[in-house]
Amino acid sequence: MYFAQTRVDFNAPLYISMFNSLMEGRGDSYRSEIDSVLVEAKKVYNGEKEIYSISNDYFNLVSLLVSKGESLFADFNESEIKSSDYQGVLNVLADSQTTVSDES
Amino acid sequence: MNHKTFELNLTQLEESFSKSKSNKYSNPRKKKHFDQLRELFEKIKVENHSEFTKEDLEDHFQIFQFLFNGLEFLDDSTLNATPYEIVTGLERALSDWIPQETFIIVTSLSNKINHFSFEGNNAEKNNQLRKIIKDRYDYEIEHRLIKINLPKVLVRDYLTCVVLYHELGHFIDLELNVSAKLFQNKFGKPHILMFTKEEFRYYAHAGEYFADLFAAQYIEDSSSIYLNYVAHNHSASNTHPATFDRIQKVLQFINQDSDPLIEEIQHVLQQSGVSQLALRYETIDPETSGFTNLIPHKVENVNQLHAVYKLGWETWMKSDDNFLSRFERRERYHIVNNLIEKSISNFNVQEIWAKNI
Amino acid sequence: MDHKGLLTKGDLKTLIESGDLVIEPLLQDSQIGEISIDLRIGTDFLTSQLGRDPYLDTSMDGEQKPPLKSFFNETRRNIGESFLFHPSQVVLFSTLEYIKLPKNVIAILSTRSSYSRLGLSTSTIIQPGYCGCISVEVNYSGNTPIKVVTGARLVQARFYRLEGETEYFNGPRKYICQVRPIASKANEDKDLAVLDRIARDNFE
Numbered sequence: 027m028y029f030a031q032t033r034v035d036f037n038a039p040l041y042i043s044m045f046n047s048l049m050e051g052r053g054d055s056y057r058s059e060i061d062s063v064l065v066e067a068k069k070v071y072n073g074e075k076e077i078y079s080i081s082n083d084y085f086n087l088v089s090l091l092v093s094k095g096e097s098l099f100a101d102f103n104e105s106e107i108k109s110s111d112y113q114g115v116l117n118v119l120a121d122s123q124t125t126v127s128d129e130s
Numbered sequence: 131m132n133h134k135t136f137e138l139n140l141t142q143l144e145e146s147f148s149k150s151k152s153n154k155y156s157n158p159r160k161k162k163h164f165d166q167l168r169e170l171f172e173k174i175k176v177e178n179h180s181e182f183t184k185e186d187l188e189d190h191f192q193i194f195q196f197l198f199n200g201l202e203f204l205d206d207s208t209l210n211a212t213p214y215e216i217v218t219g220l221e222r223a224l225s226d227w228i229p230q231e232t233f234i235i236v237t238s239l240s241n242k243i244n245h246f247s248f249e250g251n252n253a254e255k256n257n258q259l260r261k262i263i264k265d266r267y268d269y270e271i272e273h274r275l276i277k278i279n280l281p282k283v284l285v286r287d288y289l290t291c292v293v294l295y296h297e298l299g300h301f302i303d304l305e306l307n308v309s310a311k312l313f314q315n316k317f318g319k320p321h322i323l324m325f326t327k328e329e330f331r332y333y334a335h336a337g338e339y340f341a342d343l344f345a346a347q348y349i350e351d352s353s354s355i356y357l358n359y360v361a362h363n364h365s366a367s368n369t370h371p372a373t374f375d376r377i378q379k380v381l382q383f384i385n386q387d388s389d390p391l392i393e394e395i396q397h398v399l400q401q402s403g404v405s406q407l408a409l410r411y412e413t414i415d416p417e418t419s420g421f422t423n424l425i426p427h428k429v430e431n432v433n434q435l436h437a438v439y440k441l442g443w444e445t446w447m448k449s450d451d452n453f454l455s456r457f458e459r460r461e462r463y464h465i466v467n468n469l470i471e472k473s474i475s476n477f478n479v480q481e482i483w484a485k486n487i
Numbered sequence: 488m489d490h491k492g493l494l495t496k497g498d499l500k501t502l503i504e505s506g507d508l509v510i511e512p513l514l515q516d517s518q519i520g521e522i523s524i525d526l527r528i529g530t531d532f533l534t535s536q537l538g539r540d541p542y543l544d545t546s547m548d549g550e551q552k553p554p555l556k557s558f559f560n561e562t563r564r565n566i567g568e569s570f571l572f573h574p575s576q577v578v579l580f581s582t583l584e585y586i587k588l589p590k591n592v593i594a595i596l597s598t599r600s601s602y603s604r605l606g607l608s609t610s611t612i613i614q615p616g617y618c619g620c621i622s623v624e625v626n627y628s629g630n631t632p633i634k635v636v637t638g639a640r641l642v643q644a645r646f647y648r649l650e651g652e653t654e655y656f657n658g659p660r661k662y663i664c665q666v667r668p669i670a671s672k673a674n675e676d677k678d679l680a681v682l683d684r685i686a687r688d689n690f691e
Contacts, residue, residue, distance in 0.1 A: 035252050037251075037258055055261070078398075082305060426585055464664070476585070
């Protein structure tokens with residue numbers, strides 16, 4: 027907006043829905059893509075990849091996950107992504123929602 | 131949210147489609163987008179809604195918002211309603227930054243005089259919605275809308291409509307996560323986790339500065355003139371920097387003076403592998419422009435096309451002393467706007483003719 | 488010395504090259520004929536429509552009266568798109584070309600014969616010194632709707648050089664630098680006020 031604005035540019039509820047689907051064994055059309063995003067996030071967390079190189083399609087999710095990498099990626103095995111990994115992401119997303127709503 | 135409110139929403143959407151289906155779009159991409167929204171809606175309609183879970187309902191609420199919002203903007207984006215000439219300039223600016231084929235710039239007309247705004251999803255939100263739609267309905271929507279609101283009464287006011295370049299800047303900012311990356315660099319955490327007033331203010335101000343600078347690439351300081359009128363002496367708020375600071379920042383950019391924020395933005399853009407801010411206009415001398423002879427300016431290239439707005443502003447601001455002085459105020463207003471419109475449309479027509487001859 | 492009367496191809500080209508006659512955009516040189524220049528139907532239209540008011544009132548403009556433009560609907564096309572002329576519907580369109588005439592040249596517009604033969608006709612005179620796209624009113628006398636492509640060469644202008652120069656902006660002008668068709672401003676003629684007074688004050 028030109029001289030007053032509200033901007034919300036992160037849709038945590040949709041991610042929550044997507045990860046819930048993955049937890050329940052659905053969301054097959056995007057499972058592999060989401061899994062590779064988690065792998066990318068871990069690489070950024072470990073300093074193996076630059077945050078700038080992350081696709082804009084997932085930039086906010088990745089930067090959020092990286093900021094919580096300590097808890098998320100300690101037991102993360104990229105060759106075997108488990109429900110508990112998705113649950114970890116869901117916890118982070120739930121927390122982020124609280125933060126944003128505090129601000130709005 | 132429950133099944134009955136969902137049904138209500140579904141019915142409202144059905145009504146909207148019923149009204150919108152008679153729209154005629156000159157742009158085949160708009161027509162295709164409308165058709166795809168309708169096809170998606172038809173798929174949703176035949177679902178067994180009574181068995182929807184809470185999560186299904188929430189997903190569909192978001193899909194419905196996406197459909198409603200798309201219809202709203204498409205409705206006001208027929209050739210009869212949209213500020214076509216200025217949108218063609220925005221499309222050219224867009225192509226400097228993002229492959230343009232995927233996007234359609236659409237406008238919604240507001241009854242509020244200062245209601246200029248960008249509205250819409252960034253790449254990520256769009257991606258999420260698409261993933262969910264694809265997963266649920268095995269359906270893909272080809273184009274994305276870049277949605278800009280503007281006051282209905284100013285739809286042919288080419289002086290004030292320079293603000294649309296600023297709004298396009300907001301889209302580019304969100305799409306490329308420029309402010310988000312600036313925030314990340316400064317605070318060492320994602321902007322999603324911003325908590326303090328200072329953090330929120332930094333992120334919001336960065337977005338406004340970027341949008342101003344984005345616009346200044348094309349329209350020089352034209353937007354500042356109007357901003358200084360509608361937001362004169364405004365001090366910094368949580369959402370916007372002080373008007374004075376915004377105007378100064380634009381001047382620094384136009385004069386290519388060094389400035390820490392501009393340098394930081396350039397760094398972020400460079401690291402992200404996208405275009406950088408640059409002066410993308412070719413100033414037109416008002417004294418030698420066609421306007422002085424009451425004819426459209428013969429625009430020779432795209433950089434001049436963007437500069438026509440600044441030419442219009444200069445012509446208007448000096449209209450007590452220049453060739454316009456012999457006309458009444460309202461005539462001057464129409465002359466300037468008409469000459470801007472025709473300068474743009476002549477360039478567009480000649481270009482499309484040359485491509486197709 | 489420049490000759491008076493109808494200008495021919497050579498005269499027209501000389502005037503265009505010198506910038507005295509402006510026709511922009513002139514998409515093809517072939518638009519310049521031996522004694523006229525073809526002009527294209529533009530992308531903006533006004534079409535007459537029926538509304539709540541029972542008739543068009545060309546008497547003096549007043550706050551209580553609907554403006555004449557309220558009897559018209561504004562519509563746009565992209566170049567290359569089609570526009571339908573309906574029988575008995577008043578249509579105004581702007582020429583694609585923006586024109587500026589020299590102070591001593593008058594232009595007379597008529598429909599090109601290819602379109603006249605279909606029943607489309609127009610009658611417009613452009614005064615010396617005029618600048619703007621030309622609002623062309625088209626009368627369609629056929630009985631079947633007719634589709635015309637915007638950008639098509641629909642009208643032709645003949646140009647006549649006059650003995651002396653005129654100053655277009657000497658008097659008040661209702662149409663300046665127009666780029667879209669403008670509805671009639673017949674009810675804004677200043678002498679209508681006099682006629683109105685005559686009617687009110689002299690025959691009671």
